[in-house]
Amino acid sequence: LLKSLTGKTNGELSDEFPREDGPGFGDGLELNQFDGLPFSSRYYKLLKERKSLSVWKVRREFEDALANNQLVVVCGTAKTGRSTQIPQWCAEFCLSARYQHGMVVCTQTNKQQVVNLALRVADEMDVNIGHEVGYIIPLETCCSADTVLRYCTDDMLLREMMSDPFLEHYGAIIIDQAHERTVSTDILLGLLKDILLQRPELRVVVLTVSSMTDKLLGHYGSIPLISVETSCPAEVVHSNSANKDYFYSALRLVLEIHRTKEDGDIVVFFASAEVLCAQSILQREGTRLGGDLGEMVPVVLHAGQGGLLPFLTKQSGSKMSRRVFLSTQQGEDMWWAAESVNFVIDTGVQKKMVYNPRVRANSEILQPISQYQADLRKQLSGPSGKCFCLYPVQNQLLAENSPQILESNITPTVLLLKRMEIAGLGQCDFIDRPDPEGLMQALEELDYLAALDDDGNLSEIGIIMSEIPLEPQMAKALLASCEFDCVNEMLTIAAMLSAPSCFLKPPAGMTHEAIHCHRKFQHPEGDHFTLINIYNAFKQNQREQYFSVEKWCQDYFLDHSALKTAEAIRSELTDTLNRIELPISDPSFGTKTNTLNIKRALLAGFFMQIARDVDGSGNYFILTHKHMTHIHPLSSYGAQSQKLGLPEWVVFHEYTLSENNCMRTVSEISPQVFIQMAPLYYFYNLPSSESKDILQDMLGSNGSGKFKDEKQKAAVAGSDSSGGCVVMPQTYDRCVIQ
Structure with missing residues (x-):
C-alpha cells in the first residue's frame, strides 16, 4: 500500500x-x-x-483474563488510566477477531466525560474523532461506519437496547463508574447477566472501586478481579471535631491558603447550590486582599456542564492568578484531567434528592458523603498536594454510594423493563432490588396511564410511550395531543420542561428588572403557556436577527444554552413522532380551542398532579396525597395574584418536599375538564376529601352519576390503526397493581 x-x-x-x-x-x-x-x-x-500509568502494570493480566472469561472486574481509583487504556485494549481484542462479534462500547455516567474521554483516546490511538473513535450523548452523535470504539452515557446504551436488546452490535462492553450506582448503570449490570448467557462470545468489563468488588463478586459469582495500584495520596489533614459550620470554615480555609502564596489551584466540594453563594463571597473577599497576593478567581463547576475540560486544563492568564473551583458532590471522577490542582477542601456533606413514592415527590436531604467519595477526593491533588477534610478521621461513612434505584422514581425504569421483556430478555437481576413500595407505585402509575394491559404487560399505547424519550406522564400527554390536534404546542412544552430552566438568575441588584422582563412573556392561562411564549419569541428572534439572539437572551435574562437545548430536544421528539408515524398538527397557539386542547392533553398525562386552593389565599391541597403546598414565587401566577387572583384548580409539573414546599410550572384548569380526562377508576381511588366531594357532586350534576355504580368503566386514550389517538373504553375488574 x-x-x-x-x-x-x-x-x-x-x-x-x-x-x-x-x-x-x-x-x-x-x-x-x-x-x-x-x-x-x-x-x-x-x-x-x-506506559507510566498505574493500569499499564496489569495490561498482560487483563488481556489474559479477557481472552479466557466473559466477565472481568477491574478496580482502582481515578488517575490510574483505567477509563482510557482498558477500552483501547478491548478494541485491540475485538480487532484480533476481525470484529466478527462486534465493536467496543464504554459507558460513562456523565455526558461531558464521554466527550472528554473520546477526544483523549482518539488522540492516544492516533485516529480522528468521529471515525475510529466516537461518542454518543443525548442530542449529539459523533460516530461513523468506521467507529470501532464508542463512548456513550449509560442511559443512551439502555435506549439502544430497545432496537438491539442483546447488544449484538458489540463484542466488548465496558461499564465504567459502576460505583456511581446510577439507575441506568444498575439496570445494565442486571440485564447483562442475562445477555451473557445468550451470547457466549460477548466480553463485559466492569470498572469500579474496591468498596464495590464484594457486591459484584456476590452478584456474578466466580469472576476474575484485577486490582490497579494507586499512587500515593496527598497529605491529608482532618478536622478535630464535627464542624456544623462547614460552609464558612471552607471559605476561611480558601483565604488562608491564598495568603500563603503557595502555588496551585484549589478545589472545594460543597453541597449542591451552595457553590453560587460561595462564589459571590469569594469574589467580594478577593477584592479586599492585597494586590501582592495575586488574583483569586472562583469558578463554579456543576457535574455535567459543558466545556468542563477547558476550564480544568486552561492555564491561568497570570502567574499570580489562582483558580478556586467550587464543585458539588457529584462528578469527582471528572477531575482526572486537572493537573493544576494542589489543594482539595472536602466539606464531607452532600445534598441529595430522594423520591417518596407515597406522595410522588422528591425531597432534598443533607447527608455525609460515602467513604468511596472521601477516598477519591484525597487522590485528586496528587502526592505533592494537600487535602483538608472538614470532619473527624473517625467519622463513620458509608462504604459506597447509595444506589439511585432505591432513591428515584422508577416509573420510567419499569416502562423500559416491560419493553425489554417484549424484546425477549427475562427479568432484570438487580444488584439491589428496588423498594417494593416504589415498584408498586410505578406499576400503579403505568396502569393509570393505560400503558399496561389486563395481564400487566405493555399495552399498545405503552409500547408507543416507551419509544418516546420522555418521562411516562409527559409521553402520554404528547400522545394525547395527537387526538386533540395540539401536537405542535405540546412538543414545545415537553422540550422546554425537559431542558434546563430557561430563566437566568439575575445579578445582585437586578432582580426587579429580570422579573419585569420575564413578565412580558407571561400568559394568563399559566406557566406551560408562558414557556410556549418564550420559545416562540426565541425562534422568531433567531429567524429575524440570528447574530443577536444571544444578546437578546441576555437582555431578557434568559439562558441561551438552555433554549438551544430545548430546540434540539424538540427536533428529536419531532423525528421520533415522524418515525412512529404519528400526526403533527399545524401551529394554532392563541386560539380558545387550542388553549382548551392543550389543557386536555396535559391532563391526559398529569391528572395525578392536581391541586385546589382551599381558602382562596394560595394554600393548595394536592388531591392524591392530601399535602398542602403553594405556587412557586417565580410562577406567572406570582406576579398576577394581586391583580387577577389565584386560580382555584391547577395542574402542576413538579412538586418538591423541601424548605419552600412549592409546585413548579402551574397552569389553571377546570374541574369539569379534569373529570373528563382522568380515568374514573383513578378518581375513585383518590383519598376522601372536600375536594373529592366537590368533584363527586359535579359528576352527578353533569349527568354522569350513572358511572358511580359502574366503577369498572373508564375512558383511556388508545391508538387507532392510523397512528392517531382515540378514546377507547376499557374495563378494570382487577387490582390496579399487577
Missing part, C-alpha cells in the same frame, strides 16, 4: 524522513492497525505517558 502511494519502500523512505520521537524509519515503518496509516510522532510521545 505504501509503495503504491509513494513509489518507494519503507527502507527508501526511512533515509529521507527520520522520525523525531519513537522508532526511526530505519527500524521499519509502523502502521496504525486501526486506520492503516503511519503513526505520528505525537503517538509515541503519548505512548510514553501511557
Whole structure:
C-alpha cells in the first residue's frame, strides 16, 4: 500500500524522513492497525505517558483474563488510566477477531466525560474523532461506519437496547463508574447477566472501586478481579471535631491558603447550590486582599456542564492568578484531567434528592458523603498536594454510594423493563432490588396511564410511550395531543420542561428588572403557556436577527444554552413522532380551542398532579396525597395574584418536599375538564376529601352519576390503526397493581 502511494519502500523512505520521537524509519515503518496509516510522532510521545500509568502494570493480566472469561472486574481509583487504556485494549481484542462479534462500547455516567474521554483516546490511538473513535450523548452523535470504539452515557446504551436488546452490535462492553450506582448503570449490570448467557462470545468489563468488588463478586459469582495500584495520596489533614459550620470554615480555609502564596489551584466540594453563594463571597473577599497576593478567581463547576475540560486544563492568564473551583458532590471522577490542582477542601456533606413514592415527590436531604467519595477526593491533588477534610478521621461513612434505584422514581425504569421483556430478555437481576413500595407505585402509575394491559404487560399505547424519550406522564400527554390536534404546542412544552430552566438568575441588584422582563412573556392561562411564549419569541428572534439572539437572551435574562437545548430536544421528539408515524398538527397557539386542547392533553398525562386552593389565599391541597403546598414565587401566577387572583384548580409539573414546599410550572384548569380526562377508576381511588366531594357532586350534576355504580368503566386514550389517538373504553375488574 505504501509503495503504491509513494513509489518507494519503507527502507527508501526511512533515509529521507527520520522520525523525531519513537522508532526511526530505519527500524521499519509502523502502521496504525486501526486506520492503516503511519503513526505520528505525537503517538509515541503519548505512548510514553501511557506506559507510566498505574493500569499499564496489569495490561498482560487483563488481556489474559479477557481472552479466557466473559466477565472481568477491574478496580482502582481515578488517575490510574483505567477509563482510557482498558477500552483501547478491548478494541485491540475485538480487532484480533476481525470484529466478527462486534465493536467496543464504554459507558460513562456523565455526558461531558464521554466527550472528554473520546477526544483523549482518539488522540492516544492516533485516529480522528468521529471515525475510529466516537461518542454518543443525548442530542449529539459523533460516530461513523468506521467507529470501532464508542463512548456513550449509560442511559443512551439502555435506549439502544430497545432496537438491539442483546447488544449484538458489540463484542466488548465496558461499564465504567459502576460505583456511581446510577439507575441506568444498575439496570445494565442486571440485564447483562442475562445477555451473557445468550451470547457466549460477548466480553463485559466492569470498572469500579474496591468498596464495590464484594457486591459484584456476590452478584456474578466466580469472576476474575484485577486490582490497579494507586499512587500515593496527598497529605491529608482532618478536622478535630464535627464542624456544623462547614460552609464558612471552607471559605476561611480558601483565604488562608491564598495568603500563603503557595502555588496551585484549589478545589472545594460543597453541597449542591451552595457553590453560587460561595462564589459571590469569594469574589467580594478577593477584592479586599492585597494586590501582592495575586488574583483569586472562583469558578463554579456543576457535574455535567459543558466545556468542563477547558476550564480544568486552561492555564491561568497570570502567574499570580489562582483558580478556586467550587464543585458539588457529584462528578469527582471528572477531575482526572486537572493537573493544576494542589489543594482539595472536602466539606464531607452532600445534598441529595430522594423520591417518596407515597406522595410522588422528591425531597432534598443533607447527608455525609460515602467513604468511596472521601477516598477519591484525597487522590485528586496528587502526592505533592494537600487535602483538608472538614470532619473527624473517625467519622463513620458509608462504604459506597447509595444506589439511585432505591432513591428515584422508577416509573420510567419499569416502562423500559416491560419493553425489554417484549424484546425477549427475562427479568432484570438487580444488584439491589428496588423498594417494593416504589415498584408498586410505578406499576400503579403505568396502569393509570393505560400503558399496561389486563395481564400487566405493555399495552399498545405503552409500547408507543416507551419509544418516546420522555418521562411516562409527559409521553402520554404528547400522545394525547395527537387526538386533540395540539401536537405542535405540546412538543414545545415537553422540550422546554425537559431542558434546563430557561430563566437566568439575575445579578445582585437586578432582580426587579429580570422579573419585569420575564413578565412580558407571561400568559394568563399559566406557566406551560408562558414557556410556549418564550420559545416562540426565541425562534422568531433567531429567524429575524440570528447574530443577536444571544444578546437578546441576555437582555431578557434568559439562558441561551438552555433554549438551544430545548430546540434540539424538540427536533428529536419531532423525528421520533415522524418515525412512529404519528400526526403533527399545524401551529394554532392563541386560539380558545387550542388553549382548551392543550389543557386536555396535559391532563391526559398529569391528572395525578392536581391541586385546589382551599381558602382562596394560595394554600393548595394536592388531591392524591392530601399535602398542602403553594405556587412557586417565580410562577406567572406570582406576579398576577394581586391583580387577577389565584386560580382555584391547577395542574402542576413538579412538586418538591423541601424548605419552600412549592409546585413548579402551574397552569389553571377546570374541574369539569379534569373529570373528563382522568380515568374514573383513578378518581375513585383518590383519598376522601372536600375536594373529592366537590368533584363527586359535579359528576352527578353533569349527568354522569350513572358511572358511580359502574366503577369498572373508564375512558383511556388508545391508538387507532392510523397512528392517531382515540378514546377507547376499557374495563378494570382487577387490582390496579399487577
